[in-house]
Amino acid sequence: MTASASASRDLTVTEVRLTPVLVADPPLLNTQGVHQPYTPRLIVEVVTADGITGLGETYGDTKYLELARPLADRLLGHRVDDLNRLFAEADQVAVDAARVSGQVDVGGLRGVQTADKLRLSVLSALEVACLDALGKSLGLPVHALLGGKVRDAVEYSAYLFYRWAEHPEGVTAEKDDWGAAVDPAGVVEQARRFTERYGFTSFKLKGGVFPPEEEIAAVRALAAAFPGHPLRLDPNGAWSVETSLKVAKELGDVLEYLEDPTLGTPAMAEVAAGTEVPLATNMCVTTFAEIKEAFTRDAVQVVLSDHHYWGGLRNTQHLAAICRTFGVGVSMHSNTHLGISLAAMTHVASTVPNLHHACDSHYPWQSEDVLTERLAFEDGTVRVPDAPGLGVELDRDRLAFLHRRWLDDDGALRDRDDAAAMRIADPSWTQPAVPRW
Ligand SMILES: O=C([O-])C(=O)C[C@H](O)[C@@H](O)C(=O)[O-]
Numbered sequence: 001m002t003a004s005a006s007a008s009r010d011l012t013v014t015e016v017r018l019t020p021v022l023v024a025d026p027p028l029l030n031t032q033g034v035h036q037p038y039t040p041r042l043i044v045e046v047v048t049a050d051g052i053t054g055l056g057e058t059y060g061d062t063k064y065l066e067l068a069r070p071l072a073d074r075l076l077g078h079r080v081d082d083l084n085r086l087f088a089e090a091d092q093v094a095v096d097a098a099r100v101s102g103q104v105d106v107g108g109l110r111g112v113q114t115a116d117k118l119r120l121s122v123l124s125a126l127e128v129a130c131l132d133a134l135g136k137s138l139g140l141p142v143h144a145l146l147g148g149k150v151r152d153a154v155e156y157s158a159y160l161f162y163r164w165a166e167h168p169e170g171v172t173a174e175k176d177d178w179g180a181a182v183d184p185a186g187v188v189e190q191a192r193r194f195t196e197r198y199g200f201t202s203f204k205l206k207g208g209v210f211p212p213e214e215e216i217a218a219v220r221a222l223a224a225a226f227p228g229h230p231l232r233l234d235p236n237g238a239w240s241v242e243t244s245l246k247v248a249k250e251l252g253d254v255l256e257y258l259e260d261p262t263l264g265t266p267a268m269a270e271v272a273a274g275t276e277v278p279l280a281t282n283m284c285v286t287t288f289a290e291i292k293e294a295f296t297r298d299a300v301q302v303v304l305s306d307h308h309y310w311g312g313l314r315n316t317q318h319l320a321a322i323c324r325t326f327g328v329g330v331s332m333h334s335n336t337h338l339g340i341s342l343a344a345m346t347h348v349a350s351t352v353p354n355l356h357h358a359c360d361s362h363y364p365w366q367s368e369d370v371l372t373e374r375l376a377f378e379d380g381t382v383r384v385p386d387a388p389g390l391g392v393e394l395d396r397d398r399l400a401f402l403h404r405r406w407l408d409d410d411g412a413l414r415d416r417d418d419a420a421a422m423r424i425a426d427p428s429w430t431q432p433a434v435p436r437w
C-alpha cells in the first residue's frame with residue numbers, strides 16, 4: 001500500500017465484536033487445585049470504517065466480560081490510533097464492587113483485583129486489536145508501532161506442570177498424549193518432551209502442589225538432567241517465609257530465580273533479605289500502584305509482566321522502563337492463552353531491551369486455537385512476525401466452534417475455578433489456606 005493510500009484510509013472504529021470462547025485445557029495442577037477441562041478467553045475484533053479488522057485476546061471470565069461491552073462502546077467512533085484517550089476515559093466505566101479486592105489473592109493466582117486492573121485487563125485486548133488494525137492499515141508490524149524490535153526472536157521457557165494424564169472420569173474433556181507427571185521422574189520426562197518438541201532450554205516448574213521436599217527433589221532431578229540450564233520454581237505464594245528460605249537455601253545453586261514463594265510484598269521482602277536467590281513475581285507486583293513499596297523494600301528482583309493485566313503493550317514497555325530505572329529485571333508471565341496473545345507478547349517482548357529471562361507461555365499446552373496457523377516454537381523461541389499488524393489470521397470456523405462451546409456451557413466453566421475442578425476428583429477439597437507449608 002502506498003503512503004497516500006494509507007493516509008486516506010478511514011481508521012474510525014465502527015464495530016467491536018466480542019466473542020467469548022471456551023478452550024480445551026489439560027489437567028494441570030497448581031496449589032489451588034487443577035485446571036478445568038475448558039478455560040474461558042475473550043476474542044476481540046475491532047473493525048474500522050474501511051473494513052480492516054484488528055484482533056485482541058484477554059481473560060474471558062464473567063468479571064471481564066461485564067466490562068468488555070461498556071469499554072468497547074467507548075472506542076466506537078474513535079480512531080484506532082486514538083488509544084490514550086480511551087485509557088484516560090476508561091475509569092468512567094463502573095466496576096461491580098463485588099468483583100474488587102485489594103488483596104493479593106492466591107485463589108485467583110492473578111494478584112490484586114482492583115477496579116483499575118480489571119478495566120486494564122479488558123483494555124489490553126482493545127489496545128492490541130487497535131494496534132493490529134493500525135499496523136495492517138499502515139503495512140507495519142505491531143513491533144514497529146511500538147518503536148521497533150531489538151531482537152528477531154523471543155525466547156520462551158518450558159512451562160512444566162505436575163499433571164494427571166486425563167481429567168477425572170465422567171468429565172467431558174479433550175485428551176492429549178503428554179501423560180501424567182506427579183513425581184521427579186515424570187517432571188524430567190515432561191521436560192525432555194518439551195525440549196524435543198520445541199527446543200526450550202530453560203524450565204519453570206509450577207510448584208505449590210506437593211510438599212516442598214518433593215518439589216525440591218523434582219528441581220534437583222531437572223538440574224541433574226539438564227545441567228547448567230536456567231531453572232525456576234513457582235509455588236504461587238503457597239509457602240511461609242521460613243519454608244521459602246529453606247527452599248532457597250537448598251536450591252540456591254541451581255535456581256535462576258524463585259517465583260512468588262510467599263504471598264504479598266512484606267513477606268517477599270523478608271525472604272529476599274534472607275537469600276541471594278533472586279525473587280520473581282506475577283502476584284505481588286501486578287499494578288503500577290504496587291511498584292513503589294515492592295521496589296523500595298527490595299522485595300522482588302524480577303517482575304513478570306502479563307500485558308493483559310498491566311493494560312497492554314505500551315504499558316508493558318512503561319513497566320520495563322521503570323524496572324530498568326530501578327535495576328529490577330523484567331520478563332513475561334502467562335496464563336492459559338491462545339495465539340493472538342502469544343503474538344502480542346512476542347511483539348512487545350521483542351521491543352524490550354532489558355528482557356534478560358525467557359518468557360513464560362502456556363501455549364504448548366493448548367491444542368486448540370482461533371488462528372488459521374498456529375505460532376511455532378523453534379529452538380525455544382518464537383520468531384517475531386514482520387507481517388503487518390500482529391501477523392496472525394483469524395479462523396472464523398474455529399472461533400464459531402469454540403464460541404458454541406461457551407454458549408452450550410451451563411455456566412460451570414465460564415469462570416476459572418481450579419478448586420471446583422479438583423473437587424470433582426476429591427469431593428473433600430477446599431480452597432487451601434495460605435501458607436500451605
Ligand atoms: O506464573 C504463574 O503464577 C502462573 O502462570 C499462574 C497460572 O494461573 C498457573 O498457576 C496455572 O496455569 O495454573
Ligand SMILES: [Mg+2]
Nearest residue numbers: 234259260282
Ligand atoms: Mg507465577
